[in-house]
Amino acid sequence: MIEVEHLSKVYGSTTAIQNVDFSVQKGEILGFLGPNGAGKTTTMRILAGYIPATTGTVRVAGFDVHEQSLAVRKRIGYLPENPPLYGDMTVASFLNFVASIKGVKPGDRRQRVIWAMERCQLTEKRKVLIRKLSKGFKQRVGIAQAIVHDPAVIILDEPTVGLDPKQIIEVRNLIKSLAEDHTIILSTHILPEVSMTCDRVTIINQGRVVATNTPDNLLAELKGNLSYQLEVAGAEGMAIAHCLQSLPGVEEVQTKTHPQQQERQQILVRSNQLEELGQQLAQAIVTQGWDLYEMQRLRPTLEDVFLNLITSEAVDEEMAVELPEEKPENPEESNKNSENAQ
Template identity: 45%
Template sequence: MIRCEGLTKYYGNHQAIADVDIHVGEGEIVGFLGPNAAGKTTTMRILTSFIPPSAGTATVAGHDVVTDSLESRRAIGYLPETSSLYRDMRVTQFLRFCAGLRGMGRQETRERMDYVLDTCGLSHRADSIIGTLSLGYRQRVGLAQALLHEPPVLILDEPTVGLDPNQIIEVRNLIKSLAKKHTVMLSTHILPEAQMTCERVIIINHGRIIAEDTPEALTAQIREAETISITLASPGDSVERQLTDMSEVVAVRPRGNGVYHIDTAIGADVRAEIAEFVVGRGWGLLELRPLEMTLEDVFQQLTTEEPAAVSAASGQEKGAE
């Protein structure tokens, strides 16, 4: 549904993105992640036909975003980071206005308004003035206008920005439900949200795609050791040395207040041995738990490496495929 090949964009002499390849299939929820100024916004502006690429091609639902931009835009529902809502309009007035801009007929507008108001949880606020709504409800109105014309593709830029935890959960569940009928590409800085919402993530840095896979596969690629956290009531002076001497233990990192992080060989499960070892020495085992590598850990490691090193790692992964 979304395909970019060799997408490149220059602003004067500055190269914002370079040779970006993106393929998003029908019904997928894909997260588009990257630090500030990495090229996310430029890529999304090209996909939504706000700006043309300097080189390369991009298609949405089979329509080229440059040569067939009208059809490609019809195929997209777009929610910008800051929704442009008319705050003095009522919700229904705003949606009718958007339907008119889309060239929708009266019957289609009525049917689709009922659907999006229900889907986005706005039915009971349909007659409310937008300016009186909370940020969470205004975000729902923005999502409702993106869904109004039943586009096959949704591009969402920071859909949960500024929302409280309960609102974030509601929007997350809504986005997941939309994947049954829509292809969703979302940009977010909230990495735990991407991990819980997206089936696949694409990470861009310095204008280039540096990683692309499921969150689980990316953590498996980056992880160099299994990590176990233990908390001890009465650690002795030689805890670090004695734990390091255990079989399969690679490193021990004191974290303070009796907490130690123990790195073990990939695939090794030595929790039982560590528990027996600690208890046998009377250190008082208060807690033992595995530490999972998160998407946030992967993102931080990939985007803080030198560009050349990242490119080399990416090339090795592609060569292994």
């Protein structure tokens, strides 16, 4: 439904996004995830036809965003990070106005407005001026204006930014319900939004896509990075760390004294292999005659995946320093230099 190929956008000497590639299938929710300034909003604006790309192509439902802009705009609903609302209009009149400029036939507008208000739970607010609405309801109006013409594709840029926890849950449920009949791409830097809402994730950092996969598959890539949290008594932290560090597969051991139980040590063990280490850890502690009060396996989260990818990118850039090219030494020149040195 959405195909993005080799997309780049340059502002003067600044490259906002570079060679971005991803796709979204029909009926899918794609999370476009990245830190602030990664290029998410720039990409969303290009997809919506709001700004042109410098290079690359974007197709929505088979139509090129640049060459067939009007055809694309009929098939998308776009919610910018700051919803384009008219505060002096009521919810119903504003949605009717949006429906008219988006080409909804006069005979269908009333029903489309009613449908959009019902989907976004705005029916009770239909006669309220938009400027009098709370942030959460304004966001709902923004989503309603994006869907009032029943587009095939919905593009949401940071749809839950600035909302309280209750409002976030409500908007999240709304987005999931819309996926039944629409293809959705939403940009965010809030990790729980992705894991709880999206079918697939595209992670962008510094204008480049660094990963695209399902949340489960991204987590599976870190499954070798298992960690264990233990609570042990009967020895000093250094002795426990030395014992556990000697076990095969243990990469790192961190210890600290329990804040309430001074005789106990809190241990964090990081593994560098896929096999479970719980049994070996417990056996090593019991064999030493120490008391094991607690052991918990810590599974990687989407946050771990995100930080791992972002950190890897930063390290790669630091290492990618251009060194002067070494020219192969000419034997004759080498001999002359040696003679001069003598």
